[in-house]
Amino acid sequence: MSEFNVRDIDLTKISDQCESKAVLAMQATALIGSEGFDNANNNLVEAARILGAAATMTYEDLIFVNPLDTGAYVLSEDPEIAEQEALFYTSHKAIEDILAETIDAITTSNYELVTESLKSVCIEFGGLHNKLDPKAFAAFRPYFIGINDFPGPSGLYTAAIPIIDLLTHGGSNISDDERAKLLEGIDEGLYPSHQSKLLRSLLLEDNPQVDMPDDVRESVKSLLDRFRKVHTNSVRKFVPEALDAGEAGSGGVTDVAGYLASKMLKIERIKND
Secondary structure (H helix, E strand, O other): OOEEEHHHOOHHHOOOHHHHHHHHHHHHHHOOOOOOHHHHHHHHHHHHHHHOOOOOOOHHHHHHHOOOOOOEEEOOOOHHHHHHHHHHHHHHHHHHHHHHHHHHHHHOOOHHHHHHHHHHHHHHHHHHHHHOOHHHHHHHHHHOOOOOOOOOOOHHHOOHHHHHHHHHHOOOOOOHHHHHHHHHHHHHOOOOHHHHHHHHHHHHOOOOOOOOOHHHHHHHHHHHHHHHHHHHHHHHHHOHHHHOOOOEOHHHOEOHHHHHHHOOOOOOOOOOO
16 A cells, blocks of 8 residues: 655645545644644634534544545655554554444344454454554654644544444443533544434433344443453553553543543443343
């Protein structure tokens, strides 16, 4: 796959508004502290206003809008680092594709696919863990910074995991404060736009949990917990300082280990009425 430094992308040749906004966000981020930042940022703010998106580089910009099938837009200028940065994005896109498959399987009662796809997610995440060079990650991670008072891009802004949680367990481990923060993040345009409507509707339902066999529900709980443990292990390997309370991880979240642990589903078994 080819990597294209986002600084070299000609915006006049991009007709899609979402891709244009993503490029503007990446270019503005690359220009922080330089003379060209203000102009790039003003253009970003206007593009984000039109789309109702956050005026910063978001998870959606990097994973869903980034044209990963034809060549990743990256911020790293060193070719070897750029290759690793592209790997980071494409791996997350593969994970998101499988999670989307999981959501579809849940809503269509394809229970075998539900568990198989979640197992695949853990394998895919483990593959990224093994392939990504910690030194390369440390080199491009500083770009994951927020601007215009928004947090930076982070996998914590995936909509898929809370959607699966809500569909299978009713959001039993989501507190009222967390629910309010999720809704606020949706309003700010921090969550992927193609999933934010579904996420909002599930958060506002009294009981979004769907009917499914108890053993499937328990398997989903176990696999989601495994996914979060894999995530925690990745944080331990690539951003060890973020495991200390008060140290910010990507997206500005503090006490990352505590945050991820709090997301482990607390319900040991939920029986259908």
